[in-house]
Amino acid sequence: MATESKPPFPPFTRETAQQKVKAAQAAWNTKNAESVQFAYTPDSIWRNRDVFLQGRDQIVEFLRKKWSKEQGYRLRKELFAFTDDKIAVQFWYEWHDETGQWWRTYGLEDWTFAPNGLMRKRQMSGNDVKIDETERWFKDGVDVDTVKISERHW
Template sequence: MESRPPLPPFTPESAAEKARRAEDAWNSRDPHRVAQAYTTDSQWRNRSEFLSGREEIVAFLQRKWERELEYRLIKEVWAFTGERIAVRFAYEWHDHAGQWFRSHGNEQWLFDSNGLMSRREASINDVEIGEGDRKFHWTAGTARPADHPGLTDLGL
């Protein structure tokens, strides 16, 4: 059986660790790495798209990162209980025309006993920003540095 610690039931520390590990994986922009955190039959709602299983997750992420360039993400735990975690997040990216966006959202996560996410529900809104309004400054494709402020510290 696959296992992806930390495992439920979550504590404040383990929920924060789970969110940071998810953030680091998504910032890698490696669809296969990200998909390994989900059950093979994981159910997703991302905006208005509904996905089922790792293969659909990988295909979705490949499409996403082909259009969302220089993607950088920060996640923050909003609440948790037992096998559930709710996070808020923001990410910055630009399109092929060079227009920058900050996307704000909330996710609800449900984990199985092995720490794999079996359900993910995401609501997301995009806001156009100028390049000078960007707040996420680290090398794209890498984890957010430990000393880079989080969402609360950035006032987001």
Template sequence: MTEQRPPLPPFDEHSALQKVQGAEDAWNTCDPVKVASGYSEDSVWRNRDSFITGREQIITLLRDKWSRELDYALRKQLWSFSGNRIAVRYQYESHDPSGQWWRSYGNELWEYDEFGLNCRRESSINDIKISESQRRIFGPRSESDRGQDVIALQ
């Protein structure tokens, strides 16, 4: 039997918000195995210019990502939901091994199976160089910050 990852579809606003916050929390751990556990064994991803399938490829992609994107801190926000699908916008900041800071803006489309596992993720991301003094995102969200709007686009 496949492990269930509540909340399960179909989503209402409350359960969609729970999925988004749960994903943000997992990604902020920068633990590829923990993140991959929220995806089905055969999950299909488009991430920037990479097309991958399955947890093992997800883990490999994330290990590579977090070896380049250091001090990674992410904020996600629910954009829309319907049935077993959720759309999200997000921002994250990180620096590369040379010390250059980046802010990344993205949109994701998620599809879930009946067990609450993400079976499809499509992500489009744009990066801008920032200075360390321009940073706005520091570590995981505090409890009092949960549910707040993603930081205004600049």
């Protein structure tokens, strides 16, 4: 829809890029694919690891499958770099599979925005690492932004 918009709009400053990153973190932590889709243009293109998507219908389907598999999902995103209409993000998230095995996924995302503030391109690369439940960073009741993440963990 041509009248859709999602501030802040490009060109980004450090502050507005940070706002976009934390808004995305909050949205994805809801695990509500129907709501998350509206941060993207209707024809948004994605590469998520080895999966290529285009459009909101495919995004919703992908996210539903993702969050049904990745149980206990908790995500943190941090601003890595930005330009006028692009933002690079580093992220970490934890989840467990149907057997109860915990995983931490580390990765980078490359985002490109349309002038209306909706994301028109998202590329993600990530790696999953098995962790023990005792190694979890993101536990119930803990805000993901208060967790101290140091380089010694990775």
